Amino acid sequence: MVHLAVALDGAGWHPAAWREPDARPDELFHPRYWGDLATEAERGLLDFVTIEDSFGPGPDRTDRVRGRLDAVLIASRVAPLTRHLGFVPTAIATHTEPFHLSKAIATLDYVSQGRAGVRVRIASDPADARHFGRREFPVPLPDLAEEAGDWVEVVRRLWDSWEDDAEIRDAATGRFVDRDKLHYIDFTGRFFGVKGPSITPRPPQGQPPVAVLSHVPEIHRLAARAADLVFLTPHDTGQAGALARELGDLLVFADVEVVLDETEQAARDRRARLDDLAEHSSDALVFTGTPAQLADHLLAWRDAGLSGFRLRPAALPHDLTAITRALVPELQQRGAFRREYESTTLRGLLGLDRPVSRYAGATR
């Protein structure tokens, strides 16, 4: 079995995607658009969708999509419209408060009843930093990575800072909570300190899965320290296998951008049409072909050791629909993908157990 996720971003990952015939560029900031994408992903039984985010200004030109909504809020807005799909919005560790994001993801886990995750991202661009105006930039990548690692550590400790059964509602003693089951996290690191406990009780999954997208050794190390799930960008099977072996303690997903059509020629033509409208370079492999060809490709990478794939639709909704309505049945026929959801939580879908709080049993 493979795990399948789809990475949602604007009108799709190709900068010309918004000009496709079925694109809805005037609805990119409307909840209906995001609701439709999420319900389509759930129709395809996908494990989860990620929602990209950035504090960055975007290209300073008029022919590209610019503007984006907060990813955690998009996820919260559409989660109640679905029942099984996981939601993994991007959070920017560099300029945000881990206390705020910890309770936000915990709350997303409550509103989705156990389907929240978070993808942690570093913002190294000085233009992002100017939006906050509090820090000298640039900051060396190893420092940003260490800070992001601390950020995740704080977020995770805060999730654990309430034991599961802390709320007791004991009428006899008048106590709503057992405060021995609430814990100060007392984190002190190089970059910041946080006292705790969280204001929000432990989320339904205990620890919503944490994901990191990595291209370089510094971020590989961050992923190994902080994440459950890592998105990598191999370009061939050999590389995929090597990366899977290197980070094998984690769930390893390959990111693949996809241009999918019924025939290979149609996909190539569409790709050429998109490329003519806008230059596009991708960090990930851009797969252009049929869903059946993509299935071959994914299964070869699975055999090399990957756990799953985060597919980036070049154009939305076209390539998402090709994934849910053609790739998924293809994988199902080959016995490589679920036919129905086997769990109502994201951890469950990913085959992760629900951990106990690290503070369970500890006394203050």
Added chain:
Amino acid sequence: MKQIHLAAHFPGVNNTTVWSDPRAGSHIEFSSFVHLARTAERAKFDFFFLAEGLRLREHAGRIYDLDVVGRPDTFTVLAALAAVTGRLGLTGTINSTFNEPYEVARQFASLDHLSEGRAGWNVVTSWDAFTGENFRRGGYLPEDQRYQRAKLFLQAASELFDSWDGGAVVADKPSGTFLRDARAGAFEHHDAQFDIAGRFTVPRSPQGRPVILQAGDSEEGREFAAATADAIFTRHGTLDAGRKFYADVKRRLPAYGREPHQLLVLPAATFVLGDTDAEAEELAGIVRYQQVSGQTAIKFLEQVWNRDLSGFDPEGPLPDVEPVTGTQLAKGRAQTRMYRDPVETVRQWRELAEAKNLSIRDLVVEVSGRQTFVGSPSSVAEAINTYVQEDASDGFILVPHITPGGLDEFADKVVPLLQDRGVFRTEYSGTTLRDHLGIDRSADVAAAERKAR
């Protein structure tokens, strides 16, 4: 006749929220928020309101455990509620101390898009250093800078909201023009608190900017609200006090070039309903004692005495020991004037207890009781209408004492009576929160600010 504005406050983490009642449900499961929001929308309320907490309260160095503990994240719940409601305004508290304008403006503008124009922001000024321990930016502001920070924060956020023109997104496929102007979202803001510049990422939202609520009773708070808020969130127990406050804040508006209807006065209010007035009074008595358990009464006194009183019997007389001054026992709750002069407070309470023969618990019920409206549905409807027609308020933010069903009876029994009197809507006439509140002024504000630049 003035039309009444009504809002539903999700019950909070204080002793007015009764968790011991068999009907009391979860304060954290999403279904509770859905229940209250849908009840409010069914009753055609203006908005749902969610408070914020950023540190668990402490008492004598330990986490306070006698009231409801735990809250969700404001933005996340409001965005999710946008999926299960269609017209109800979605407002929440977000403080200006442990946040940055760029991030908060982005979240509110996103919420306004995702709710199609229903977002509202209760701007609060500050918490203390105790709360600051949860934030990497840490610290807090001295009291004299609280409103400065809040003012500048709101000013910066407003610039960000206004940084996109409503028509900036063209999204014309044939010509390949997504944006009319490549500089959409450009901003630059430098003041004593913020030094920021760049491009805001969220296009202009349906309301232009969220509705601004401001809580606060102090001189500075009133002035801040008069200058910047669409509604002021307050608490005044009596008709006379309400009228004085109402007149005072509305009088401040012309100095800012604003009309009286541009700042709504919306006090928080609680209610207890019964089939008859007598039955409601009796129920109210029961609720007061549910709100003040023996343990709660002792902790309440300890905040004033500022010392351990656990040896005293809550059903017995007031402690015969004297209060001590110094470090506050209670942390993370709003400090009231009462705690600032404990000796005088204790003297008055002893007098009161003696005159009425009150036990510790009776006394706490007496001095902390905050039931605004008690009576039959028709009496409560009448009282609410009187407050509004006599200019003690423009409506109320109702705080039920039971989660999540505490508003059901009000929606079913009181709202129809207000509708019969013609003082409350029977259908929403608009789609945005500004429409509901009748305060659509975002366009002139934006125009004025553009002109001023």
